[in-house]
Amino acid sequence: MVLHEATLFLDLDGTLFELVDNPEDVRADHRTQALIGQLLQHMDGRVAVVSGRSLAQIDDMLGDAAGTLWISGSHGCEYRWDGVIQSPSRPAALDDVAASFRNFAQNQPGVLVEEKSLGVALHYRTAPEAGASALALAQEMAGLHDLYLQHGKSMVELRAGSENKGSAILTMMAHPGLAGTTPVFAGDDVTDEPGFEAVLELGGHAILVGEPRPTLATFRLRSPEELREWLWRATV
Numbered sequence: 001m002v003l004h005e006a007t008l009f010l011d012l013d014g015t016l017f018e019l020v021d022n023p024e025d026v027r028a029d030h031r032t033q034a035l036i037g038q039l040l041q042h043m044d045g046r047v048a049v050v051s052g053r054s055l056a057q058i059d060d061m062l063g064d065a066a067g068t069l070w071i072s073g074s075h076g077c078e079y080r081w082d083g084v085i086q087s088p089s090r091p092a093a094l095d096d097v098a099a100s101f102r103n104f105a106q107n108q109p110g111v112l113v114e115e116k117s118l119g120v121a122l123h124y125r126t127a128p129e130a131g132a133s134a135l136a137l138a139q140e141m142a143g144l145h146d147l148y149l150q151h152g153k154s155m156v157e158l159r160a161g162s163e164n165k166g167s168a169i170l171t172m173m174a175h176p177g178l179a180g181t182t183p184v185f186a187g188d189d190v191t192d193e194p195g196f197e198a199v200l201e202l203g204g205h206a207i208l209v210g211e212p213r214p215t216l217a218t219f220r221l222r223s224p225e226e227l228r229e230w231l232w233r234a235t236v
């Protein structure tokens with residue numbers, strides 16, 4: 001796979017970054033920031049992030065390195081590139097969802113609530129026994145407010161829109177700055193499968209990061225560390 005003629009799409013949690021207990025603790029260290037800089041230089045700026053995180057969170061996680069990336073956040077609902085920002089308005093119902101989730105978390109040690117621009121997530125990584133009741137609450141709130149229920153790793157999220165990482169990649173690849181290049185997408189989660197489908201449809205490559213599982217991806221790297229090392233090697 002030749003990277004310098006491609007457009008690289010990176011998922012963040014579980015792909016570029018190892019999974020940790022608290023979502024707020026994820027930050028790019030100096031070496032990861034340097035890697036992003038190296039990729040941008042090697043690929044003439046054609047490096048994109050496609051994440052379930054919000055644009056604001058992505059900026060916090062990546063620091064200065066986020067500035068010149070092509071970014072789609074909130075599972076394909078938000079975009080930023082070239083100084084242009086697209087972000088739909090936040091459904092008011094998410095405030096009600098956040099209040100219900102916080103109320104639930106108060107009585108469940110280890111359960112965390114994550115509030116994002118266009119979604120609210122309930123995390124149970126350190127309290128797996130709360131997973132079934134967290135899902136039941138999310139299903140109830142999704143029905144009540146007509147919100148999209150997004151499954152994730154040790155979390156459920158209610159969010160706006162029915163966009164996904166596939167629509168995000170197709171939207172970005174239609175831009176004249178990227179059109180005609182070969183897309184490469186690395187991701188770890190089931191939410192990344194529509195992204196894998198999109199890059200394969202465009203003649204590109206899909207890389208699963210993590211343990212083997214049923215997937216559309218045709219390449220696999222064992223961990224975020226292995227992905228970062230592969231990206232370093234591919235850019236020298």
Ligand SMILES: O=P(O)(O)OC[C@H]1O[C@H](O[C@H]2O[C@H](CO)[C@@H](O)[C@H](O)[C@H]2O)[C@H](O)[C@@H](O)[C@@H]1O
Pocket residue numbers: 011012013014015018019020021022023026050051052053114116121123125152153154155157189191
């Ligand atoms: O699309 P991604 O960039 O992979 O984001 C997906 C979700 O990732 C985050 O949650 C996951 O990572 C956390 C930090 O390592 C971990 O604690 C959690 O268990 C994982 O599910 C993030 O918090 C979510 O908002 C993203 O949607």
